[in-house]
Amino acid sequence: MLTIKNLHAGIETKKILKGIDLEIKAGEVHAIMGPNGSGKSTLASVLAGRENYEITEGSVTYFGKDLLEMSPEDRAREGVFLAFQYPVEIPGLSTTNFIKTSVNEIRKYRGEEPLDAVGFLRLMKEKMALVNIDQSLLSRPLNEGFSGGEKKRNEIFQMAMLQPKLAIMDETDSGLDIDAIRIVANSVNKLRNKDNAVLLVTHYQRLLDYIIPDFVHVMYNGRIVKSGSKELALELEEKGYDFIKHEVSLPEEA
Amino acid sequence: MNDVLMSTIEQTVLSDYKYGFVSNINAEEAPKGLNEDIIRFISAKKQEPQWLLEWRLKAYRQWLKLEEPKWSNVTYPAIDFQDIIYYSAPKQRVGPNSIDEIDPELKRTFDKLGISLDEQKRLTGVAVDVVVDSVSVATSFKEQLADLGIIFCSISEAIQKHPELVRKYMGSIVPPTDNYFAALNSAVFSDGSFCYIPKGIRCPMELSTYFRINAENTGQFERTLIIAEEGSYVSYLEGCTAPMRDENQLHAAVVELIALDRAEIKYSTVQNWYPGDKNGNGGIYNFVTKRGICQGVNSKISWTQVETGSAITWKYPSVILKGDNSIGEFYSVAVTNNHQQADTGTKMMHLGKNTKSRIVSKGISAGVSNNSYRGLVHVNKNAVNSRNFSQCDSLLLGDKCGAHTFPYIEVKNSSSVVEHEATTSKIGEDQIFYCNQRGIDTETAVALIINGFAKEVMNQLPMEFAVEAQKLLAISLEGSVG
Ligand SMILES: Nc1ncnc2c1ncn2[C@@H]1O[C@H](COP(=O)(O)OP(=O)(O)O)[C@@H](O)[C@H]1O
Ligand SMILES: [Mg+2]
Numbered sequence: 001m002l003t004i005k006n007l008h009a010g011i012e013t014k015k016i017l018k019g020i021d022l023e024i025k026a027g028e029v030h031a032i033m034g035p036n037g038s039g040k041s042t043l044a045s046v047l048a049g050r051e052n053y054e055i056t057e058g059s060v061t062y063f064g065k066d067l068l069e070m071s072p073e074d075r076a077r078e079g080v081f082l083a084f085q086y087p088v089e090i091p092g093l094s095t096t097n098f099i100k101t102s103v104n105e106i107r108k109y110r111g112e113e114p115l116d117a118v119g120f121l122r123l124m125k126e127k128m129a130l131v132n133i134d135q136s137l138l139s140r141p142l143n144e145g146f147s148g149g150e151k152k153r154n155e156i157f158q159m160a161m162l163q164p165k166l167a168i169m170d171e172t173d174s175g176l177d178i179d180a181i182r183i184v185a186n187s188v189n190k191l192r193n194k195d196n197a198v199l200l201v202t203h204y205q206r207l208l209d210y211i212i213p214d215f216v217h218v219m220y221n222g223r224i225v226k227s228g229s230k231e232l233a234l235e236l237e238e239k240g241y242d243f244i245k246h247e248v249s250l251p252e253e254a
Numbered sequence: 255m256n257d258v259l260m261s262t263i264e265q266t267v268l269s270d271y272k273y274g275f276v277s278n279i280n281a282e283e284a285p286k287g288l289n290e291d292i293i294r295f296i297s298a299k300k301q302e303p304q305w306l307l308e309w310r311l312k313a314y315r316q317w318l319k320l321e322e323p324k325w326s327n328v329t330y331p332a333i334d335f336q337d338i339i340y341y342s343a344p345k346q347r348v349g350p351n352s353i354d355e356i357d358p359e360l361k362r363t364f365d366k367l368g369i370s371l372d373e374q375k376r377l378t379g380v381a382v383d384v385v386v387d388s389v390s391v392a393t394s395f396k397e398q399l400a401d402l403g404i405i406f407c408s409i410s411e412a413i414q415k416h417p418e419l420v421r422k423y424m425g426s427i428v429p430p431t432d433n434y435f436a437a438l439n440s441a442v443f444s445d446g447s448f449c450y451i452p453k454g455i456r457c458p459m460e461l462s463t464y465f466r467i468n469a470e471n472t473g474q475f476e477r478t479l480i481i482a483e484e485g486s487y488v489s490y491l492e493g494c495t496a497p498m499r500d501e502n503q504l505h506a507a508v509v510e511l512i513a514l515d516r517a518e519i520k521y522s523t524v525q526n527w528y529p530g531d532k533n534g535n536g537g538i539y540n541f542v543t544k545r546g547i548c549q550g551v552n553s554k555i556s557w558t559q560v561e562t563g564s565a566i567t568w569k570y571p572s573v574i575l576k577g578d579n580s581i582g583e584f585y586s587v588a589v590t591n592n593h594q595q596a597d598t599g600t601k602m603m604h605l606g607k608n609t610k611s612r613i614v615s616k617g618i619s620a621g622v623s624n625n626s627y628r629g630l631v632h633v634n635k636n637a638v639n640s641r642n643f644s645q646c647d648s649l650l651l652g653d654k655c656g657a658h659t660f661p662y663i664e665v666k667n668s669s670s671v672v673e674h675e676a677t678t679s680k681i682g683e684d685q686i687f688y689c690n691q692r693g694i695d696t697e698t699a700v701a702l703i704i705n706g707f708a709k710e711v712m713n714q715l716p717m718e719f720a721v722e723a724q725k726l727l728a729i730s731l732e733g734s735v736g
Binding site: 048049050051052071072073075076077081082084087088090091092093094097098099101102105106109141142158162 | 685687690698705708
C-alpha cells in the first residue's frame with residue numbers, strides 16, 4: 001500500500017527526516033515510537049502533504065502512485081487520513097457541517113452522489129455509537145474550546161466517518177486517561193480490516209496493549225533506527241530510549 | 255505562511271465577478287447632468303404633486319452649498335456630477351399586473367442572477383417588489399398584504415396614493431440637508447420602496463426588494479421609507495447585484511425607518527454590487543444614508559447587512575433610540591477584496607431611558623483592500639440606565655489588506671454602561687491544511703472558515719436568505735486554485 005524509500009525532508013535549512021525507509025501493507029498496523037523531536041510528526045505531516053516541508057530526497061509510493069505529487073486534499077480523497085497531534089480550531093464552523101463537507105467532497109471525488117441530510121445523519125449515528133462521542137460535541141464549533149480528550153475523540157470520529165485506507169495517528173493517545181485510551185483503541189480495532197492499514201505514532205507502550213501492532217519501529221534523529229515486533233515496545237518501555245541511543249551507532253551530524 | 259500557500263489563498267480570493275453582463279432594456283433617459291430643469295423633468299415624468307417638486311428643489315439648492323465629505327477612510331477620483339444621467343426608466347407596457355407580464359429581457363436578467371421571479375414566487379411567503387433602473391416593474395403578494403392593511407409598493411406609487419403618509423414621514427429621519435449625498439438623493443431620487451404596517455399587525459411574510467442598476471451611466475438614487483405603527487412588526491430584505499462595467503457608478507440611497515410604540519422593524523441587506531475588476535477599475539460607489547428611529551417606547555430596530563460588493567462602500571445604518579426601553583441592533587459582515595474599500599459601521603444614539611444597543615461587526619479583508627469599521631455610540635444625559643455592547647472582529651486573508659476600527663464613544667450620564675471588544679485574526683495555514691487533509695480544497699476551506707467567522711451575523715438573516723448570503727460570501731472570495 002505504502003512504500004517509503006530513503007525519504008529526506010526538512011524545513012528551510014533544517015534537516016529533519018534523514019532517510020526513512022518503510023513498507024506498509026494492507027491489513028497491517030505499524031507503530032512508530034521515539035523520543036520527542038525525533039521527526040515522527042514531521043513524517044506524518046509529509047505523508048499528509050503539508051506544504052511547508054521541503055522534500056530533498058527519496059520517494060513515497062501509495063497504491064502505485066507517487067504520493068508526493070498529489071495535493072493534500074487528493075491524498076485525503078484517496079484514503080490517507082491524519083489524526084492530528086494538535087487538531088486546529090475553526091471558530092463558528094459547526095463540527096457536523098465540517099464533517100459533512102468532508103464526507104461529501106470525498107464522495108464527489110469518487111464520483112458518488114453526496115449524502116443527503118438523512119443519509120448523513122444515519123451514518124453519523126452509527127459512527128457516534130462506534131466511537132462513543134456525544135452529539136452535543138458535534139454541534140459545537142470545530143474543536144473550539146474542546147478539551148484535549150474531546151479533540152482527540154473528534155479525530156477518531158472523523159476517521160470512523162471517512163473510513164480511510166491508511167490512517168496515520170499522531171499521538172492520539174497523548175493526554176488521554178486510560179478509559180479514553182481504551183475507547184480510542186476499541187474504535188481503531190473495530191475499524192481495522194484486511195484492506196486498510198494504520199500507522200500509529202505513540203510515546204507509550206500502554207496503547208499497544210490494546211492495539212496490537214504487527215511492527216514496531218523506533219525513530220531517532222530523523223531515522224528509523226530499529227524495527228521489530230510488539231516486544232520491541234515492551235523493551236523500550238523497560239529500558240527507555242537511552243538504550244537505543246547506545247545500541248545504534250549514529251553517524252555524525254552533517 | 256510560506257509563499258506557495260499564500261499565493262493559493264490569494265488566488266482563491268481573486269475571483270471574477272459572476273454577475274457581469276448588461277441587459278438590453280431600452281431605457282428612456284433624461285439628458286446627462288444636473289440642474290433645476292432636470293429635477294423638474296424627473297418630477298414631471300413621475301407626475302408628482304407640487305409640494306414634492308419644491309421639496310426636491312430645496313434639497314438641490316442645499317446640495318449646491320454642501321461639501322462632499324472627506325473624513326472617511328476611502329479614496330476615489332472626483333465624481334463628475336454633470337456626467338451622470340439622473341433618470342432612466344425601462345420601457346415596457348403599462349401596469350403589469352402579474353409577474354408573467356414583465357419584459358422578457360428583464361426576466362432573463364433575473365434568471366441569470368439566479369433570482370428569477372418564478373423562483374422567488376415559489377419562495378414561501380416572500381413578497382417581491384423589483385426595482386430595475388429606478389422604476390418598479392413587478393409587485394407580488396400585494397392583495398394578501400392589502401387585506402391586512404399593509405401597504406407595500408414603490409415610493410412613486412405611495413406618492414400618488416398615500417401622499418399624506420409620505421409627506422408626513424419622508425425626510426423626517428434623514429432631512430434633505432443631512433449630508434451631501436442625502437441632499438443629492440432628495441433632489442433626484444427616482445424610485446424605491448414604501449412600506450406601511452398598521453397598528454397591531456405582524457407582517458406575515460418577509461418583504462423583499464431586489465435592486466439592480468442597469469442602463470449604463472445611470473446613477474441610482476433609491477429612497478425607501480418604512481413605517482411601523484404601534485405594536486406592529488415587519489422584516490424587510492433588500493438585495494442587489496449589478497452588471498459589470500468600466501465606469502464607476504454612483505449609488506446614493508436613503509433609507510428611513512420609523513418604529514412607533516412597541517413596534518419592531520428588522521431590516522436586512524445583502525449587497526453584491528459590482529466591486530470593480532482585479533486592478534480596481536470600475537465598480538459601484540455605494541454612498542448610502544440609512545437611519546431608523548425608535549420613536550415609541552419599547553420599540554426595536556435591527557439592521558443586518560452582508561456587504562460583499564461595491565468598489566467603495568460608505569454606509570452607517572443608524573438608530574435613534576428615542577423611546578424609553580427601545581432597542582437598536584446592528585449586525586454586519588463586510589467583505590472587501592482586490593481594491594475594494596469599505597468604511598462602514600453604525601451610530602447608536604441613546605436618547606430615551608433604559609435604551610439598549612448591540613453592535614456586531616465582522617470585517618473580512620482580502621487582496622489589497624481596506625476595510626474600516628466606524629461606529630459611534632452616543633448616550634445622552636437623559637438616557638439613564640442605557641447599555642451598549644459592541645463587538646468588532648476583523649479577519650485578514652493575506653498581508654496586503656487592511657482592517658481598521660474607529661469606535662467613538664460618548665457617554666453623558668453615569669448610570670449607563672458601554673462595552674467594546676475588538677479582535678483581529680488571520681486565516682491560518684494550519685486551518686487550511688486541516689481542511690485539505692479532510693479532502694476539502696482550499697477554496698471551499700476559505701468559504702467554510704469565513705462562514706464560521708460571520709456566523710453570528712448570518713444567523714440574524716431570515717432563513718431563506720441566509721443560504722443565498724452564504725453563497726455570496728463564497729462567490730466573492732472564490733477563484734481558481736493552484
Ligand atoms: N515547522 C517547523 N519549523 C522548524 N522546526 C520544526 C518544525 N516542525 C518540526 N521542527 C523540528 O523538527 C524536529 C522534529 O519535530 P517533530 O517531527 O515534531 O518530532 P516528534 O513528533 O517526533 O516529536 C524537531 O527538532 C522540531 O523542532
Ligand atoms: Mg509529534
